[in-house]
Amino acid sequence: MAFENKNRNTVISSKPAFSEEQAIQMTESLYGLKVSNIKPLPSYDDQNFHIQTQNKDSDTCCEYVLKITNGEDSKDEKLLEAQTRVLLFLSNKGVPVQKPILTKNGQSFSLETVDNGSTIQKHIVRLLTYLSGTPLAKILPSPETLFDIGKMAANIDIMLAEEFQHPCKKHFERKEFIWNLSNTPLLRNYVSAVKEENLLKIIEDVITQYETFVVPSLQSFRKGIIHGDLNDHNILVENISLPGDTQAQHRVSGVLDFNDMSCGYYIFELAISIMYVMIESNDPIHAGGYVLAGFESVIPLNTEEKNALFYLVNCRFIQSLVMARYSVLLCPENKEYIMITAKTGWKHLQTLYNMGKHAIENIWFGTAKSYIESKAA
Numbered sequence: 001m002a003f004e005n006k007n008r009n010t011v012i013s014s015k016p017a018f019s020e021e022q023a024i025q026m027t028e029s030l031y032g033l034k035v036s037n038i039k040p041l042p043s044y045d046d047q048n049f050h051i052q053t054q055n056k057d058s059d060t061c062c063e064y065v066l067k068i069t070n071g072e073d074s075k076d077e078k079l080l081e082a083q084t085r086v087l088l089f090l091s092n093k094g095v096p097v098q099k100p101i102l103t104k105n106g107q108s109f110s111l112e113t114v115d116n117g118s119t120i121q122k123h124i125v126r127l128l129t130y131l132s133g134t135p136l137a138k139i140l141p142s143p144e145t146l147f148d149i150g151k152m153a154a155n156i157d158i159m160l161a162e163e164f165q166h167p168c169k170k171h172f173e174r175k176e177f178i179w180n181l182s183n184t185p186l187l188r189n190y191v192s193a194v195k196e197e198n199l200l201k202i203i204e205d206v207i208t209q210y211e212t213f214v215v216p217s218l219q220s221f222r223k224g225i226i227h228g229d230l231n232d233h234n235i236l237v238e239n240i241s242l243p244g245d246t247q248a249q250h251r252v253s254g255v256l257d258f259n260d261m262s263c264g265y266y267i268f269e270l271a272i273s274i275m276y277v278m279i280e281s282n283d284p285i286h287a288g289g290y291v292l293a294g295f296e297s298v299i300p301l302n303t304e305e306k307n308a309l310f311y312l313v314n315c316r317f318i319q320s321l322v323m324a325r326y327s328v329l330l331c332p333e334n335k336e337y338i339m340i341t342a343k344t345g346w347k348h349l350q351t352l353y354n355m356g357k358h359a360i361e362n363i364w365f366g367t368a369k370s371y372i373e374s375k376a377a
Contacts, residue, residue: 014071016047023049030103045070063130071121082168083258084108096254098128131254133236143290145250150294152252153273161224174262181268184210184315193325206314220304221265229260231276267305270295271312278348289367310357317349
């Protein structure tokens with residue numbers, strides 16, 4: 001769901017609409033593969049296909065994801081190249097991410113022109129390896145799985161900060177990127193999509209709290225390039241349960257969708273991760289504490305970061321919920337996918353808002369402390 005604030009309407013209107021036949025033709029002509037099966041995959045503002053190809057030398061098949069970027073984001077080739085470089089770097093470091101496949105011409109992507117009759121659009125086309133696994137949204141994660149998610153998020157951020165060296169890093173400075181928590185106040189441009197007075201009050205209070213209590217502390221936060229969208233559909237898990245386990249055990253087996261990467265702060269990554277694990281959890285408040293424990297096992301928070309966590313989780317809730325309402329107005333045919341978070345998101349936001357900062361922090365930090373102590377015992 002990568003888009004810049006100033007181009008939001010254009011992003012939605014430039015969402016690709018390729019047919020399966022066109023996707024097959026592109027895959028075969030650009031990558032020299034023989035497609036045996038194709039299936040559309042959901043996407044916020046791009047278009048994705050699950051591709052299966054037949055191996056020429058055996059009866060085995062290979063699986064890929066064909067990613068077709070919307071016309072507006074396709075104008076920023078350098079940003080897409082930067083994302084590709086990160087995927088290659090993390091893959092080489094052993095992080096379970098999709099690996100880019102080069103075209104027959106040795107390029108990491110291809111810019112394809114499409115004549116839609118009234119307009120001509122250019123779309124960046126990439127082929128990535130397919131990662132098997134179960135989306136986090138499909139399971140009830142255990143405390144161990146939630147700890148693993150927090151730890152994985154912090155490890156990715158540390159790797160990118162300390163080891164990823166490439167000139168393309170500068171392209172992650174996306175100053176008007178609406179999904180960067182630094183741009184929470186820009187949501188005021190979109191709140192007209194929300195009609196309920198009680199929700200509008202919560203939204204304005206959250207924005208004001210960000211401006212009052214978070215902005216003055218930004219200089220104390222540790223900076224880095226962050227994934228920025230570790231939601232429950234972008235994290236894959238695999239079952240590692242043993243005989244006799246009373247609860248199914250899973251571990252992270254894949255991380256998807258690096259389109260929302262930007263320069264931000266470690267605490268942003270943690271807040272985003274906590275917000276999304278709350279969505280499907282049967283114990284949403286305590287779930288955040290286990291993610292916090294995992295994150296702090298790699299990146300311990302400083303005082304200012306701890307104090308901002310509650311506000312930032314609320315900020316991510318309103319980002320997701322407000323932009324979903326706004327996006328549905330522009331793209332109603334994609335309502336089911338766009339509104340996934342909204343199914344329980346408003347309820348969780350209201351719970352956080354009503355319980356208040358002190359009570360929620362006590363649960364999060366108390367849960368994290370108890371979990372670490374139990375593992376050390």
